[in-house]
Amino acid sequence: MNNIFNSTFEISLRILLTLYVNEKNMTKDSIVASDFITIYAADFGVGTINLHGVNEFNFSEYAVRREQVSLALKELLLNEEVTLHTSADGFTYSITDKGISICDEMTTRYAADYINLAYKTKEFLTDKNTVEIVDILNHFALMPRERNQ
Numbered sequence: 001m002n003n004i005f006n007s008t009f010e011i012s013l014r015i016l017l018t019l020y021v022n023e024k025n026m027t028k029d030s031i032v033a034s035d036f037i038t039i040y041a042a043d044f045g046v047g048t049i050n051l052h053g054v055n056e057f058n059f060s061e062y063a064v065r066r067e068q069v070s071l072a073l074k075e076l077l078l079n080e081e082v083t084l085h086t087s088a089d090g091f092t093y094s095i096t097d098k099g100i101s102i103c104d105e106m107t108t109r110y111a112a113d114y115i116n117l118a119y120k121t122k123e124f125l126t127d128k129n130t131v132e133i134v135d136i137l138n139h140f141a142l143m144p145r146e147r148n149q
Helices: 010-021 028-039 058-078 097-105 109-125 131-143
Strands: 083-089 091-094
Touching: 010 028, 010 058, 010 083, 010 097, 010 109, 028 058, 028 091, 028 109, 028 131, 058 083, 083 097, 091 097
Parallel strands: none
Antiparallel strands: 083 091
């Protein structure tokens, strides 16, 4: 049986939702960080739930997420659902009209929760650069975890 969880397909949909909510060009690193914080919003104090549950190993996911996002972005580019730009920050990505249409069709509870938390993440990350965001992720990764959350 194929597992769709954290598959390129699932990550592609979350990337689209992230770009949909942010309405700006984003670097790969900012997409990865925004997605990760959105999924584990309660751990970051951004929301009251973690979309992927509570576990003591969730920060180990972050290490492999960057490569998964790279693969997903390639597919999204080939499908013309995101556009690649060059800027002073390097390569950035934005959602296309085709990608927006896909997001508009997502009507599941998960998609609604993700969008809600992505808006909160967007606010949480406002005025933070990539270095500051990585510092936040590192800080939370090193914090002692409550075992009975």
